[in-house]
Amino acid sequence: MNFLTVKALIAFAGVALTLGGWYFDAIKKPYTHLFSPDWLPHARYHSALWLFAITVACLGSLGLLWGHYPGQDSQLAIWVAAFLPGLFYLSFFPSLLFRHASSWDDGEAPFMPIAPQVLVATVMLLVLVGALWLDTQLRLPA
Numbered sequence: 117m118n119f120l121t122v123k124a125l126i127a128f129a130g131v132a133l134t135l136g137g138w139y140f141d142a143i144k145k146p147y148t149h150l151f152s153p154d155w156l157p158h159a160r161y162h163s164a165l166w167l168f169a170i171t172v173a174c175l176g177s178l179g180l181l182w183g184h185y186p187g188q189d190s191q192l193a194i195w196v197a198a199f200l201p202g203l204f205y206l207s208f209f210p211s212l213l214f215r216h217a218s219s220w221d222d223g224e225a226p227f228m229p230i231a232p233q234v235l236v237a238t239v240m241l242l243v244l245v246g247a248l249w250l251d252t253q254l255r256l257p258a
Contacts, residue, residue, distance in 0.1 A: 117250055122194060123181045125247035129240045130174035130201040136236070137170045148221040173200040194251050198244045205244070208237040 141149040141163055149155065150163045180197035187193055211217060212234075219231035228235075 117254070119189060119251070119254060122247045122251045122254065123197075125243055125250075126194070126198045126201070127178060127181055129198075129205070129243050129247075130177040132236075132240065133201045133204055134171050134174045137167055140233070141167055148224075152222075154222065170201075170204050173204065176200055191251065191255060195248060198248055202241060202244045205237040205241050208234050 142151065147153070150160055150167065152160075155163070177197045177200040180193045180200075208219070212219060219234050220226055
């Protein structure tokens with residue numbers, strides 16, 4: 117394992133978040149979020165905010181991982197690159213604490229104990245933690 121593996125794992129988590137967010141919240145039919153006729157305009161606005169915030173954060177993460185700048189590949193740059201998508205994956209959990217909030221799409225019958233996106237967020241957080249652990253191990257003196 118090397119630093120390229122660390123960067124690839126973090127990039128994977130960020131790209132998956134961005135593409136998955138756009139697909140499931142804006143593209144997949146029947147529309148359940150951004151273009152849902154059942155959602156109020158202000159709810160759609162918040163969905164758009166979420167999608168654009170994810171996109172910008174993950175582009176920033178990719179810039180930290182693959183850009184050329186002073187401090188490139190520093191431990192701080194790698195950790196911030198992981199934090200940016202990790203922040204959105206982490207937000208899946210406290211959101212469940214709000215009364216009448218559900219991680220299941222409206223009208224979707226639960227078919228497993230937790231919603232798939234919460235499971236994916238858990239796996240991606242483990243990927244990010246694993247990447248940061250590997251980064252730390254690779255930086256230890258030999």
